[in-house]
Amino acid sequence: MAKRKGDFPTAFTVLFIVLIFAAILTYIIPSGSYAKLKYEANKKAFVVTKPDGSQEELPASQGTLNKLGVKVDVGKFQDESINKPVAIPGTYEEVKSNPQGFIEVLQAPIKGVYDTVDIIVFLLIIGGVIGILNNTGAFDAGIAALSRATKGKEFLLIVVVTVLISLGGTTFGLAEETIALYPILIPVFVAAGYDAIVCIAALYMGSSIGTMFSTVNPFSSVIASNAAGIAFTEGLSMRLIGLIVATALTIWYITKYGKNIKNDPSRSLIYNERDEIKEKFLKDYDPKNILEFTLRRKLMLIIFGLTFVVMTWGVSTQQWWFTEMTGLFLFVAIVLGFISGMGEKRFVEKFIAGAADLVGVALIVGVARAINIIMDKGLISDTILHYSSNAVQGMNSSIFIIFMLLIFIVLGFFIPSSSGLAVLAMPIMAPLADAVGLSRDVIVSSYQYGQGLIAFITPTGLILATLALVDITYDKWLKFILPLMGYVAAFAAVMLLIQAAF
Structure with missing residues (x-):
């Protein structure tokens, strides 16, 4: 059947548009990376992977974490409460650019499957x-x-x-x-x-x-x-x-x-x-x-x-x-x-x-996973996090926490995995709360609210797959959900301000 004039694109087309946009960003945003810390249970040691790809093995002790500025109980690593690589504060470095071109975009949906x-x-x-x-x-x-x-x-x-x-x-x-x-x-x-x-x-x-x-x-x-x-x-x-x-x-x-x-x-x-x-x-x-x-x-x-x-x-x-x-x-x-x-x-x-x-x-x-693959290969997620953490330093506490909500909305689009965003962003963002006199639980709430809000509409999440079950186009969902998204966003901002005040 011929496409009727004025029809909104299908879910596949929307995803490919976002995929191309993500690839373009890899040419615009500098590539960069934080050093990552991971606990290796078989070695009973921490392994630090540096931005240049080299690795260093360190003792799995609280002293190691304190020295690296990772304010986490070592027991959380040893009991596997934290089992993904954690970003180490202050280690961000720009790395060799890795822009994603035509071949990478073409292969990304296949790798996504x-x-x-x-x-x-x-x-x-x-x-x-x-x-x-x-x-x-x-x-x-x-x-x-x-x-x-x-x-x-x-x-x-x-x-x-x-x-x-x-x-x-x-x-x-x-x-x-x-x-x-x-x-x-x-x-x-x-x-x-x-x-x-x-x-x-x-x-x-x-x-x-x-x-x-x-x-x-x-x-x-x-x-x-x-x-x-x-x-x-x-x-x-x-x-x-x-x-x-x-x-x-x-x-x-x-x-x-x-x-x-x-x-x-x-x-x-x-x-x-x-x-x-x-x-x-x-x-x-x-x-x-x-x-x-x-x-x-x-x-x-x-x-x-x-x-x-x-x-x-x-x-x-x-x-x-x-x-x-x-x-x-x-x-x-x-x-x-x-x-x-x-x-x-x-x-x-x-x-x-x-x-x-x-x-x-x-x-x-x-296909939705392909977008995340392009951004991961382009090494731009850590760069966005680094720029965001620099932007909030020195702010008034009330402005700071609202800005944090906005930052996590953006980060939630690029990193839709809740656990993935948590271990990447929390070690970097949580200490910033100390500098403005806020408790770290406010940062945890802002992370949850920000990523939760963008999940209402982000094509990199589940919504397009859900709409495809019924052949409903994305624009119909946006028309329905955006008013509610506005209400919930305003409520989340108020909740953060109240939590910050107490």
């Missing part, structure tokens, strides 16, 4: 499981039952989903795992009279708000506090208050939008795509011809639901990652195939068809 193959396989297996469930009619029967149960109280879907996902985000960094929920919940929200954006907002913003106001999340609050040389409980009460208020604000915003489109569907930002979305997610669902919610279908949905409980347990307590999660869903797919009684040939056919539906989404994850 290699780097994210664990996520990609996870998505494909999830697609296969959903293909099995769709074929059995379990989803359609379940949607009908849920629609009857929530009749007149559909707003509870928004409240329950946003709160639960926010809790997952604040406790163990629930983010990539939510991708599995979109194909399941979008039909439920659409059948309830909402549009797909309401479902995306409840899931994506629930996760984003939860991780932005992380309380005990080991991948942000804990590792950032460790790298800053403080206990993660410092500043915890303020972040908890922020979590409650920001989650409530997000629910109000989504509910308001949802109520408007239930009253007048033409006010939906994706009104023109409503038929295509219903065809994709509610193809076999007919409220006038409800499938019987049989014991077999109930059992299949119960098993599928329990899979997410097991996954949450594994990620939060057993250090599971994508290999374990993917294995879990593959096992569940086989179990559901047996229960369904559909036979081996039909099982394989529907599983592959379901996986095929998510191939485009999986590839977007790889």
